[in-house]
Amino acid sequence: MTSAAEAQLLATATAMRWEFGGNLHEQLVEAIYADAARIAERAVTRPDQEPRFDLDRTIDRVVTSRILGFPIMLLALAVVLWLTVIGSNIPSAFLFDLLIDTIYPLLKQIAANAGLAWWIEGILIDGVYLATAWVVSVMLPPMAIFFPLFTLLEDFGYLPRVAFNLDRAFKVAGAHGKQSLSMAMGFGCNAAGVISTAIIDSPREKLIAIITNNFALCNGRWPTQIVLATIFVGALVPSYLAGAAVALVVMGTAVLGVLLTLLVSWALSRSVLKGEVSTFSLELPPYRPPRILQTLYTSVIDRTLKVLWRALIFAAPAGAVIWLISNLTIGGTPIAVHTIDFLNPFGLLLGLNGVILLAYIVAIPANEIVIPTILMLTVLVTGITGVGEGAGVMFELNSEAATGAILRAGGWTLLTAISTMIFVLIHNPCSTTIFTTYKVTGSKRWTTVTALLPLFMGFAVTFGVAQIWRLVEGW
């Protein structure tokens, strides 16, 4: 077989193509359709009359309606969040009791009896164990509620309707309508969201979807938002309204994330990633009665445990690092304190403080451990005694009121809480997402953009909010 013969074949094909002109493709497609239609016609017997009431179409008319579509989406999100917030309190308290109040002292006891060196005990039990125990007791319950609910909605067929509703918004933003699907995945996990951008063909639109995926509040950040909102917002309203208020505020943050996704997509598609919007057809699948048990199984195995495992893998070394920087000293002062003092002026400018910034640096691998790190470092700096377990020991207080007291003692105001919540939404993606982005794009440049763009945006937004806040306050 020579390449000449192959070239000859191609030449023949080209010559034949000329004879048929431009409509060959249409002829072909028509032929296939006609055959398919004829065969299908012979095999299918339709019911004599169309059903007078088509349930699917009726539901679609409501959930994708111009007026009701968005409110229903928000309502569904709010209900899911509210169930997550109120549902996770009890199992959370139980796990906390078990892992931290019962097993932790037991481990300390065993270590003392075994005569472990104080620093080994410190790193392993006060660092690694406590960090992972905290992640389990705080992460697991919301995940075990949020993921199955989300999967049920998905199994029911609601997700494509969300995509359908958001499609217009994404189109106006110059992005691909399928980005609404990858964004929806991002609400679970940004790394999964970045992977799911594979459904977008155009490289330009795929990049936009990857860069903006971080604005979808991921599962690691939901609990942080919920805890912060509970402490500072929940305390402002009567207790019977607290659950709903917290759900609303957290939902507001998530919606802000969606708006940012659209805004940044728009800016990117008007500047560095200019181009045509590609069209796609989105098939609205039939509604299916969700299979409850199977959904529970799949979402627990596939999502909850996978995400939890990842969190644990990152929390363990982070716990060790926290313990080390709180106990290793330079000139009699722990490294952590040096760093906090250094970061503090910059932090205050953003409405945050040095403690929060350091906690973010430590928690780059896993956003889940931001709050305990902040608490631990706050105790260290303010020298509060009588709470917690000592330097470098991560702890969680049983009541949100006590947590709030510590934070206020550390100089926290409502502004600090708001700034932190904004910063939780807008900052660099976690290391897994950054790594996934690199694997998907294969480009160091775009990975860097994906990592740094939200970080600088976070700085800008919190700075702006802090300045305005202080101006209004007459500071």
Add this chain to the structure above:
Amino acid sequence: MKTKASAPPGCEACPVHLAGNLLKRGVDMEDWDFVVALAGNPNTGKSTVFNALTGLRQHTGNWPGKTVARAEGGFGYRDVRYKLIDLPGTYSLLSTSMDEEIARDFLLFGRPDVTVVVVDANRLERNLNLALQVMEITDRVVICLNLMDEARRHGLKVDDRRLARDLGVPVVPTSARYGEGLNELVGAIEEVATGKFVCKPYRIEYLSGALKTAVKQLAAEVEERFPGLPNSRWVALRLLDGDARMRNVVQSGELGELARHVDIVGEPA
């Protein structure tokens, strides 16, 4: 992902056992005897069929475009081992989007022993479009007429035997979500894989006579240059349609390789 234990030991050999002799092998794909590809339109339940056969728990969701690359798993049936490949859902194999290319390249170069086309019984006409195209590429096709439960709910009657006769390949009605018809499906796969059932797939009839002649002529030429190629008609068709990817494949000699029965599996990008 974990393999779901399908039955206590001993049961797998028993003919009464519901799953027949289906052995879910999960990700264990060592030493397969046959390669089976799963093709189909988006959201017809390919991944559900995949999970049901392999015992894997690949995430399924009620939205099109969920499977973005290939997923692979294994199952065994009556001592024969199969490797199952879940292809991304596509509406056709004619255009050039990435998922269509992955699916088409695998059918062409992966040379699966059996291709199961999962079709939605409720949208037969549109789904058959893809099935007919698949049947141009490979003879050994089994049609999995899925979502029969929904068809029943909508009062549709689909005559699977008539369909099988018209298409010339086995047609198995299933409701994969509820495990209905999967034994029959595996049985059909086995018959086609082992050659017990010889498919005589329906070939697309082209409307215009001129087009028909042209395809025949070019296919003969393809056949002459690549003896042993099982789908010369499809290749001719794609070349006539000016398919850039197919031209590349001819030029680069990949097609020649294929004709010499060398397995080249098109990797997803």
